[in-house]
Amino acid sequence: VSDPAPVDLRSDTVTRPSPGMRRAMAEAEVDDDVLGKDPTADRLERRVASLLGKEAALFFPSGTQANQTAVLLHTAPGTELVCEAESHVFHYEMADAAWLAGVQLYPVASERGRLTAADVARAIRPGDRHHADTSLIWIENTHNMHGGAVVPLAAMREVSGLARQRGLPIHLDGARLWNAAAAAGAELAELAACADTVMVSLSKGLGCPIGSLLAGPSALIDRAWSFRKRLGGGMRQVGILAAAGLWALDHNLGRIGEDHARARRLAEGWGAIDGVRVEPPDTNIVMVHLAAPGADPGAVAHRLEAAGVRVLPAGPARLRAVTHLDVDDAGIERAIEALGAALA
Numbered sequence: 102v103s104d105p106a107p108v109d110l111r112s113d114t115v116t117r118p119s120p121g122m123r124r125a126m127a128e129a130e131v132d133d134d135v136l137g138k139d140p141t142a143d144r145l146e147r148r149v150a151s152l153l154g155k156e157a158a159l160f161f162p163s164g165t166q167a168n169q170t171a172v173l174l175h176t177a178p179g180t181e182l183v184c185e186a187e188s189h190v191f192h193y194e195m196a197d198a199a200w201l202a203g204v205q206l207y208p209v210a211s212e213r214g215r216l217t218a219a220d221v222a223r224a225i226r227p228g229d230r231h232h233a234d235t236s237l238i239w240i241e242n243t244h245n246m247h248g249g250a251v252v253p254l255a256a257m258r259e260v261s262g263l264a265r266q267r268g269l270p271i272h273l274d275g276a277r278l279w280n281a282a283a284a285a286g287a288e289l290a291e292l293a294a295c296a297d298t299v300m301v302s303l304s305k306g307l308g309c310p311i312g313s314l315l316a317g318p319s320a321l322i323d324r325a326w327s328f329r330k331r332l333g334g335g336m337r338q339v340g341i342l343a344a345a346g347l348w349a350l351d352h353n354l355g356r357i358g359e360d361h362a363r364a365r366r367l368a369e370g371w372g373a374i375d376g377v378r379v380e381p382p383d384t385n386i387v388m389v390h391l392a393a394p395g396a397d398p399g400a401v402a403h404r405l406e407a408a409g410v411r412v413l414p415a416g417p418a419r420l421r422a423v424t425h426l427d428v429d430d431a432g433i434e435r436a437i438e439a440l441g442a443a444l445a
C-alpha cells in the first residue's frame with residue numbers, strides 16, 4: 102500500500118487546478134492580449150472590477166507585479182509609503198518599491214495587522230524640507246503574517262478616511278480579500294471602497310495556477326497597462342489563465358468558508374497539544390508557537406514532513422499552516438496527530 106499523498110499546508114498557493122478548471126482553460130476563447138484584447142481576459146477583468154465596485158481591472162501574472170504597479174502608479178521617487186510592519190510589501194517583495202520606484206517604506210507596528218488612523222497619522226510626514234513626502238498608504242487584508250487576520254471594515258474605513266482627509270491615495274493588498282470578505286461577512290466592494298486601487302490574487306484561496314488583478318479607476322488602470330508591459334507582464338493568449346479565474350469565481354469563491362472551518366479545527370486540535378500555543382485563526386492561516394524551550398521550527402517541520410505533513414517555519418519559534426481547496430477533513434486530522442507525535 103503506498104503512502105497517502107502529503108497533507109500540504111505550506112500555503113494556499115500549492116493547489117493544483119481541478120479537472121473542471123483545466124477543461125475551462127483548454128476551451129478558453131483567446132486572442133493576443135498585447136496587440137489587442139484577449140476576450141476571456143476582458144471578461145475576467147470586467148467581472149473582477151464589478152465584484153470590487155471599481156471602474157476597471159487588469160490581469161497580472163503575480164500579486165507582486167500588481168502591487169508594485171500600484172506603487173509606481175501612486176508614488177514618485179524619493180517619497181515614502183506607509184505600511185504595516187509585518188506586511189508582504191515590506192518583508193517579501195525584495196525591496197521592490199525601492200528598487201523599481203525609488204520609494205522608501207515606513208513600517209508601522211500594529212495589533213494583528215490593524216493599522217489605526219492614529220498610527221498612520223503619526224507616520225505621515227509633515228511636508229517640510231527635512232522629510233520625504235508621504236505618497237501612499239498601504240493596507241493588507243487579510244494580513245498574511247498576522248495569521249490571516251481580518252482587518253474589519255470599520256478599521257479599514259478609519260484609515261481610508263484619514264488618507265482621504267490628507268489627500269493621500271490608498272492601496273489595498275487584497276491577495277486574500279476573498280477570505281476577508283467571507284470571514285467578516287462584508288461585501289468585497291465595501292472593503293475595496295476603502296482604497297483607490299486593490300490587488301486580488303486568483304492563485305491563493307481560489308485555487309488558480311497563476312494570476313492576480315489590479316482594480317481601480319479607469320484612468321489609473323490604463324496607465325497600469327503600460328507599467329505591466331514595462332515589467333514584462335504583457336502576455337499574449339492570456340485567456341487560458343483568465344479562464345481559470347472565471348471558473349474559480351463560479352466554483353471556488355462560495356466555498357472559501359470551508360477552509361476557515363478547517364483552520365479552526367486544526368487550531369483547536371493543535372492547541373490541545375502540550376508545549377504549543379496557537380493564534381486563533383480568523384481565516385485560513387494558522388500560526389503555531391512552539392513554547393518548549395529550544396523547540397526549533399525547522400526541525401519540527403522536518404519531522405512533520407517525514408510524517409507526510411508539510412508546513413513552513415514562520416519565525417524563530419513559529420510554524421505556519423494554511424488550509425485550502427486541496428486539504429480535506431481527514432488531512433486536518435492527520436496534521437493534528439502528526440504534530441502531537443512530532444513534539445512527543
Ligand SMILES: Cc1ncc(COP(=O)(O)O)c(C=O)c1O
Nearest residue numbers: 163164165166189241245274276
Ligand atoms: C498578502 C500578499 N500579498 C502579495 C502576495 C504576492 O503574490 P505573488 O506570490 O502572486 O507575487 C502574497 C503572496 O503570498 C501575499 O500573501
